[in-house]
Amino acid sequence: MTKKPLILGIETSCDETAASIITENNQGKPIVLSNIVLSQIDVHKEFGGVVPELAARSHMENIDLIVEKAINKSGKKINEIDAVASTAGPGLIVCLSVGLSFGKAFSTSINKPFIAVNHLEGHALSPKLSFDLDYPYLLLLISGGHSQFLNVQGMGKYKRLGTTIDDALGEAFDKTAKLLGIEFPGGPQIEVLAQKGNPHRYNLPKPIFNKGGCNLSFAGLKTAILKIAKSIKSEQEKFDLAASFQRTIEEILYKKTKIAFSEFEKHNNLKEKKFVVAGGVAANNKIRSVLINLCKEKNYQSIFPPLEFCGDNAAMIAMVGLERYKLKKFNNLNHPAIPRWPLDEAAAFLKGSGVKLK
Numbered sequence: 001m002t003k004k005p006l007i008l009g010i011e012t013s014c015d016e017t018a019a020s021i022i023t024e025n026n027q028g029k030p031i032v033l034s035n036i037v038l039s040q041i042d043v044h045k046e047f048g049g050v051v052p053e054l055a056a057r058s059h060m061e062n063i064d065l066i067v068e069k070a071i072n073k074s075g076k077k078i079n080e081i082d083a084v085a086s087t088a089g090p091g092l093i094v095c096l097s098v099g100l101s102f103g104k105a106f107s108t109s110i111n112k113p114f115i116a117v118n119h120l121e122g123h124a125l126s127p128k129l130s131f132d133l134d135y136p137y138l139l140l141l142i143s144g145g146h147s148q149f150l151n152v153q154g155m156g157k158y159k160r161l162g163t164t165i166d167d168a169l170g171e172a173f174d175k176t177a178k179l180l181g182i183e184f185p186g187g188p189q190i191e192v193l194a195q196k197g198n199p200h201r202y203n204l205p206k207p208i209f210n211k212g213g214c215n216l217s218f219a220g221l222k223t224a225i226l227k228i229a230k231s232i233k234s235e236q237e238k239f240d241l242a243a244s245f246q247r248t249i250e251e252i253l254y255k256k257t258k259i260a261f262s263e264f265e266k267h268n269n270l271k272e273k274k275f276v277v278a279g280g281v282a283a284n285n286k287i288r289s290v291l292i293n294l295c296k297e298k299n300y301q302s303i304f305p306p307l308e309f310c311g312d313n314a315a316m317i318a319m320v321g322l323e324r325y326k327l328k329k330f331n332n333l334n335h336p337a338i339p340r341w342p343l344d345e346a347a348a349f350l351k352g353s354g355v356k357l358k
């Protein structure tokens with residue numbers, strides 16, 4: 001029997017230090033042997049957001065321990081690893097450099113190939129860690145750093161259908177939470193507070209709701225929240241604002257996803273249509289149920305990867321590494337860290353490019 005590839009994945013693009021070992025079974029289905037994530041929430045809490053230099057320092061202090069843990073938990077030996085895959089971008093350059101340098105050094109020390117991975121490609125392939133999922137599928141990636149619709153057509157074939165032209169959705173949740181006086185990272189608390197409020201009390205803007213295809217925008221929303229938050233006097237008003245924000249986001253995602261479905265269908269003639277939602281914001285239960293209902297309405301299969309593979313993790317980086325190993329597509333050790341690295345190069349220059357939205 002031929003040996004199945006054993007891949008070490010490393011992720012340090014923002015504020016999670018992560019390592020994972022994966023392999024595959026005889027049917028080519030990935031098996032996650034370990035998936036270790038060290039969150040830096042405690043490091044950044046007092047600053048109300050991620051401080052890049054502190055994040056990089058924390059990655060440096062922990063990366064060897066996290067990789068060691070991942071290897072030990074997998075039950076495999078270092079010399080059984082066939083390739084090392086590290087996130088090379090997009091992300092904070094000082095953070096990316098830690099995982100990238102560590103991965104390069106590790107691959108050299110075991111004399112095995114090195115693979116530089118685009119973090120967004122990791123998110124795009126993350127559902128494959130849990131589901132038998134054939135291409136193509138539509139992906140909505142909503143996290144603290146990214147918000148985009150991607151037509152995932154195959155390994156290495158990604159067409160961006162829409163993206164945020166300003167803030168990421170998780171960032172909008174976090175900033176709203178901060179304005180409501182909730183401690184970092186407050187994003188997940190919004191839906192908890194929202195349950196106690198009236199979602200129709202405040203009428204918030206929905207930027208580019210009626211234009212721009214399935215592109216997204218959240219910056220105007222934050223400005224409106226800032227104004228209202230200043231005049232809030234009671235706890236109830238705070239709950240009402242959280243609920244109104246949550247409702248507004250649901251309405252934006254419902255409408256923009258519907259447009260993304262039509263865009264996706266223009267590119268693919270399919271009997272079975274699949275919609276995957278990944279990234280930290282996919283944990284939001286109300287957003288989930290709105291999108292699940294839309295899928296039922298439009299005859300799409302809805303797929304939500306487990307949360308451990310939705311937020312930043314190294315199993316998804318190893319997943320890309322596994323696919324690239326099988327294609328023998330490796331990288332040189334001089335591969336740079338790339339802070340801005342869109343998956344779909346053709347769509348790269350929307351933001352800040354002066355391109356008008358239709």
Ligand code: KG4
Nearest residue numbers: 143144145170187188279280281284311312
């Ligand atoms: O994917 P992720 O773990 O890390 C990044 O790549 O950013 O996403 C983190 C983001 C944060 O902005 C956090 O506020 C948001 O996901 N988030 C949520 C919820 N849980 C996490 N946003 C809204 N509702 C939630 N329940």
Ligand code: ZN
Nearest residue numbers: 143145311312
């Ligand atoms: Zn991410």
